[in-house]
Amino acid sequence: MPRGKQVKNRLWRWRSNPLRRRDDIVEAWIVLAVWTVFTVGGAIAGLVTAHAADEAFARQRAERHSVEAVLLHDVPRAGTAVGGATDLRTASVRWSASDGSPRTGRTPVHAGLKAGSHVTVWQNGQGHLTPAPTSSAEAAIESVFLGTTAAAALAGLVFGAGAVARWRLDRRRVDAWGREWDLVGPRWGHKTG
Structure with a gap:
């Protein structure tokens, strides 16, 4: 598939389209919010946690x-x-x-x-x-591990919340399609002959 066509397919919810529903726009915003919080929030959570752990280990080395x-x-x-x-x-x-x-x-x-x-x-x-006290090398390794764990935990929460929101949107769409089919379906049920 050509590169331009692939980008258009990923961004279809953002383009003006007479078939686009309000739920499609909401889903697009949810996906954007999830990825933004994942990248920015995950980096911040990881850095803050790693820095706090590093300070705690340094304080431990200074006090003992x-x-x-x-x-x-x-x-x-x-x-x-x-x-x-x-x-x-x-x-x-x-x-x-x-x-x-x-x-x-x-x-x-x-x-x-x-x-x-x-x-x-x-x-x-x-x-x-x-x-x-924890040595400097061990403290650095543990700080990185704790920061990575914090970022992964935030990512799990964010992706989980996004998945639940998208699942609810899907349920709403399926229910709407079911109601529309209840209106249109009987018209297609007659026999010709």
Whole structure:
């Protein structure tokens, strides 16, 4: 099919035509709105989400810092694994908070360590144990993933809403055709002969 003919077929709802119905114009506006919100809204949603996630990870890296802690008890090799990692066990440790006060808590450590071993733990500004912050590379990957997910979620909602609106228009058109056929159909039903 020639390129010009293909473009004309896609834009048929916008051309003046005596057979064009009001529903065709409404559908054309719905399609235009869906694609506009998909492209512009999806890009904005993705960028805003990625930026917010990146800021949250940066704030996490700024607030958390590592400290040396001392293991209070031996960590056996057999036991309950933490987070699916087979070589980590939860154990009690003691460390000094940023104000110098002694603290104790439980944190994942490598199995097989003896009491008195030094381990690195992470704490927040209040001196509470926290998980290690996300690295810059991991944060970038996760920010991109979250931004893409936000854009895809918006796209799904927009395309879903557009599909529902077009389905309702189609139902209205089918009902209108049915009413018109009820008027015209009996005229075609007589037999000749």
